Amino acid sequence: MAARLNPAPSRPPEIVELRRLSARDLEPLLREETAAWWETLDWDFEKSADLVRRFVDLRALNGYALVEDGLAVGYIYYVLEEGKGLMGDLYVMREHRTIERENLLLSSALHSIVAHPHVTRIESQLMMLEFSSSRAVPGAAHLSAFDRNFMRIDLRRAPLPEGRLRRTVSIDRWTDLHQESTAQLIAAAYLGHVDSSINDQYRTLFGARRFLHNIVQYPGCGSFFRQASFAAFEPSRAVLCGISLTSLVSQEFGHITQICVSPEVKGSGVGYALLRQSLLALRDMGCRAATLTVTAANEGAVELYKRVGFQTVRRFSAYVWEGFRG
16 A cells, blocks of 8 residues: 655654653554554554553663654664664554655664664564555665565464375474574574575574574564474484474464474475464464464465465565675
8 A cells, every 4th residue: 555645744743762752752653553563463562562661761762753743653663783783663653654754764763773883784674664565765775675475374264284294203392492403493494595684693593592582582473372382303313303483462363483494304294284283273272363474585485375374464574784884
């Protein structure tokens, strides 16, 4: 849907640092965003909104608000992680939303992040940004963009038949004891994969450990749900060869936060078996639907998810800025 142009406000829009505001200043904005995540993605955003409120009131959140006629109508925040900047969220109220306003916030955050001399890379996956494969984005000279699909399956109607396994594996419930072997698997599975261009944590064992810690411990992708998370092992070698990790994003909706298999068992049906186990467990736990995100260029995975019963309900872009030093 194209962004809508609105009449100019009576005063020019102002970019204000989040550290100058309080959670109360952002409250109407956060309430609308929480409703938007629920209406658009069946996602309970309240825990994430509470984190924003807490850190804003602590004057500890990097970012900016777009203020028009005294009202905060949009915001963006970011975090700095070693040599990388991560844009955590960007949202502009519907009545004020235009690509120009979104880009004004993006540009403000970019300039602020680049001012830190140790930062060489900036990543973002902003689900609520107006999507267009051809939209203009600040910092285009250093930008790589990747289209991604947000897909949903109706667990009440999906048949989820048992597939044919062409590799002998055992599938068990995932536990915290598998964290190190899971990190090793992620680093091996994403070697040369398009997703390692989007998230550089996939490129190293250290990064994979950090990625795994984040999805297990923090609510960015919902609350980690061990009861529907599974691991596959090759019995002959007792080696972890696949995982399907899940979270709950609301009371009746699950999310596949990570699914991957080792290069040795790729194409053998292990990935489908793990996905099926997670989806059946989510359904047994009372979930009506499940979601996942996938890079559109990963055509094999997209086709697999379609065959299982997933449908694309939203598209968004992952943006990466690099090469702005020297």
